[in-house]
Amino acid sequence: MKKRADSEQGEMTLLEHLDEVRQRLFKTVIALVIGVVAGTFVSTSALKLLVAPLGDQVPIALSPTEAPAVFFKVAIVIGVVIAMPVIVYQAFQFVRPGLQPLERRYVLIGAPAASLSFAAGVVFAATVLLPAALPFLQGFLFGVVEQRYSIDRYVSFVSNILVWAGLVFETPLVMFFLAKLGVVTPQGFARARRIVIIGAAAGAAIITPTTDPVNMLLVMVPFLLLYELGILLARLA
Numbered sequence: 001m002k003k004r005a006d007s008e009q010g011e012m013t014l015l016e017h018l019d020e021v022r023q024r025l026f027k028t029v030i031a032l033v034i035g036v037v038a039g040t041f042v043s044t045s046a047l048k049l050l051v052a053p054l055g056d057q058v059p060i061a062l063s064p065t066e067a068p069a070v071f072f073k074v075a076i077v078i079g080v081v082i083a084m085p086v087i088v089y090q091a092f093q094f095v096r097p098g099l100q101p102l103e104r105r106y107v108l109i110g111a112p113a114a115s116l117s118f119a120a121g122v123v124f125a126a127t128v129l130l131p132a133a134l135p136f137l138q139g140f141l142f143g144v145v146e147q148r149y150s151i152d153r154y155v156s157f158v159s160n161i162l163v164w165a166g167l168v169f170e171t172p173l174v175m176f177f178l179a180k181l182g183v184v185t186p187q188g189f190a191r192a193r194r195i196v197i198i199g200a201a202a203g204a205a206i207i208t209p210t211t212d213p214v215n216m217l218l219v220m221v222p223f224l225l226l227y228e229l230g231i232l233l234a235r236l237a
Helices: 002-009 014-054 066-098 101-139 151-168 171-180 186-191 193-207 213-236
Strands: none
Touching (some): 171 213, 186 193
16 A cells, blocks of 8 residues: 555656646647747737848848748747746656755745746846947948848847847856756856956957947846846856
8 A cells, every 4th residue: 555655746657647648738839829829919020020120221022931930930939938937847847756845945936036037138148238239230331331131140139149148147046057957166166267357358248240339238237237136146046
């Protein structure tokens, strides 16, 4: 009787695991489909927001399928964002039986915090970084080169900046959990400050492919502030 009770409370058979994976994947796919469908209703508005920093210049489509492809690409990205809470919840529920109570609490707190941090980075890039960087890029070699952008390549360029900005804003949380796990101490983070400044400059040059130091500072300064916040969180950890 005791052996049977242990089996029901703890261990699952391989078939039971596979069935649980199937159910959670099914729920995740349903959430993604709903999110993408919802994304199609706001995809045009999102595209208008993304091309707004270009001013009067309108991106061009180089093939008949490029505009529809970009429309649905944006809808898929929006759908993933909408479905992210469901995706995180299903992943957490799958691994929950193998976590300790304290680890479950960290996941429950960390997952929403990570989502909010990523969203903050995306908003920062869309509202501050891109409006500052794109006019400089448009004015580069003015009178020598006509700046006309393919909508597909432009959206890919913007998406790359948005994703990197979102990941940069995850820095304090990553530092907190590294300190909590004992991988790096707060003193170690503090001693690495000079290396981080050099790395931030190199990363800013990659994320913002301009020669304008103002645009590089728009990436460097927030990252360095986030790094200092990460050191503070590491001390709290």
